[in-house]
Amino acid sequence: MKPETKAIHRGRSQAAEVAPLTTPIYESTTFVFDSAADVEAHAEGRSARYLYSRYENPTVEAVEGVVAELEGAESARLFASGMAATVTTLAGLLKAGDEVVCCAAIYGGTLRLLTDLLSKFGVRVRLVDLEAFGRPADVLRDETRLLWFESPINPTLRCLDIEAIGAACRARGVTSVIDNTFASPINQAPLARGVDLAMHSATKYLNGHSDVTGGAVAGGTDLMSAVGATRRLMGTILDPRAAYALGRGLKTLAVRIGRHNANALAVAQFLESDRRVRRVYYPGLASHPDHAIAVRQMRGFGGIVCLDLEGGLSRAAAFFDRLQLFVRAASLGGVESLCSLPVLTSHHGLSAEALQRAGVSAGMARLSVGLEAPEDLVADLDRALG
Ligand SMILES: Cc1ncc(COP(=O)(O)O)c(C=O)c1O
Numbered sequence: 001m002k003p004e005t006k007a008i009h010r011g012r013s014q015a016a017e018v019a020p021l022t023t024p025i026y027e028s029t030t031f032v033f034d035s036a037a038d039v040e041a042h043a044e045g046r047s048a049r050y051l052y053s054r055y056e057n058p059t060v061e062a063v064e065g066v067v068a069e070l071e072g073a074e075s076a077r078l079f080a081s082g083m084a085a086t087v088t089t090l091a092g093l094l095k096a097g098d099e100v101v102c103c104a105a106i107y108g109g110t111l112r113l114l115t116d117l118l119s120k121f122g123v124r125v126r127l128v129d130l131e132a133f134g135r136p137a138d139v140l141r142d143e144t145r146l147l148w149f150e151s152p153i154n155p156t157l158r159c160l161d162i163e164a165i166g167a168a169c170r171a172r173g174v175t176s177v178i179d180n181t182f183a184s185p186i187n188q189a190p191l192a193r194g195v196d197l198a199m200h201s202a203t204k205y206l207n208g209h210s211d212v213t214g215g216a217v218a219g220g221t222d223l224m225s226a227v228g229a230t231r232r233l234m235g236t237i238l239d240p241r242a243a244y245a246l247g248r249g250l251k252t253l254a255v256r257i258g259r260h261n262a263n264a265l266a267v268a269q270f271l272e273s274d275r276r277v278r279r280v281y282y283p284g285l286a287s288h289p290d291h292a293i294a295v296r297q298m299r300g301f302g303g304i305v306c307l308d309l310e311g312g313l314s315r316a317a318a319f320f321d322r323l324q325l326f327v328r329a330a331s332l333g334g335v336e337s338l339c340s341l342p343v344l345t346s347h348h349g350l351s352a353e354a355l356q357r358a359g360v361s362a363g364m365a366r367l368s369v370g371l372e373a374p375e376d377l378v379a380d381l382d383r384a385l386g
Pocket residue numbers: 081082083084107109150154179181182200201202203213214215331
């Protein structure tokens with residue numbers, strides 16, 4: 001079955017006595033047992049009954065099944081946010097003394113989590129420039145336990161060779177994790193290319209309606225069992241109401257992503273043809289430095305486009321302030337088009353050197369291209385460019 005079919009049918013309830021079409025919101029913190037023997041059977045793993053919603057919840061589990069199917073994974077877990085997914089995964093798989101290798105061009109929250117928080121618990125973090133990932137085997141050392149990367153990367157949409165990274169990590173016994181948020185599982189299948197775990201800020205495309213904060217991780221049963229056990233301890237599971245809304249969003253993921261891809265390409269082509277724009281970053285354009293990698297590993301190029309304007313922050317801010325249809329807001333991946341200025345949001349407070357390493361300039365504006373008519377979006381950008 002195709003992803004759009006799986007997204008609609010995999011989450012349906014199996015409860016024969018009521019046979020609802022959709023899986024209801026099981027808003028119960030705890031679940032009822034008939035007898036001590038019943039509890040014992042659960043404790044010994046001989047019964048599938050639920051015990052407590054911080055551990056597992058039927059609504060959450062149904063949506064986890066959808067995410068696992070879409071990522072082509074044996075198993076998936078949902079979390080209260082993308083950051084909850086990241087910290088639970090790292091806490092579950094690492095111990096003091098382990099080294100994490102992370103691409104220096106990465107979501108700022110992930111970067112700070114690694115450098116400011118995990119380092120307090122004895123995990124060593126080594127940031128590696130994007131260019132070094134051209135030879136991924138060379139970025140790994142004997143003490144490396146886990147490698148974390150993104151592709152495409154915010155906001156330049158630079159892409160890393162997923163298959164090469166997955167193979168290098170497997171050869172050295174290093175766990176590889178990709179943040180697959182920007183691509184979504186419709187555009188990119190990292191597990192099929194040899195990466196161990198795919199993580200998402202489900203807040204973005206997976207939910208797609210800017211009204212749920214959530215996270216997801218998908219992968220093989222062994223790694224996911226460790227992540228799941230840590231989630232029980234940390235209490236980072238997604239709430240059943242949020243899981244229900246996320247499940248509803250997922251049913252239209254493939255349809256939405258198809259339109260995001262088409263709209264973003266139309267916007268990128270318009271901006272590239274306009275002399276008022278210094279540079280456009282979109283992996284679907286032949287001018288993008290990683291276009292060849294993107295063509296090889298992506299089924300569509302996603303909904304994010306970044307433009308760079310001559311004149312630094314004041315010029316980017318003037319463009320930003322003139323927008324009428326694109327909404328001035330952080331985040332991405334929803335039905336409505338948004339614009340943000342990376343130096344004021346995702347990369348705020350970074351040193352000049354860190355900005356340079358991330359490829360971020362003051363004249364950049366990042367567009368999350370939504371599902372509106374492309375003509376209306378282009379007209380708004382045309383007007384805002386002045
Ligand atoms: C690529 C990426 N990864 C992870 C996160 C963190 O996700 P959340 O905000 O859902 O915690 C974000 C949030 O902006 C993101 O853009």
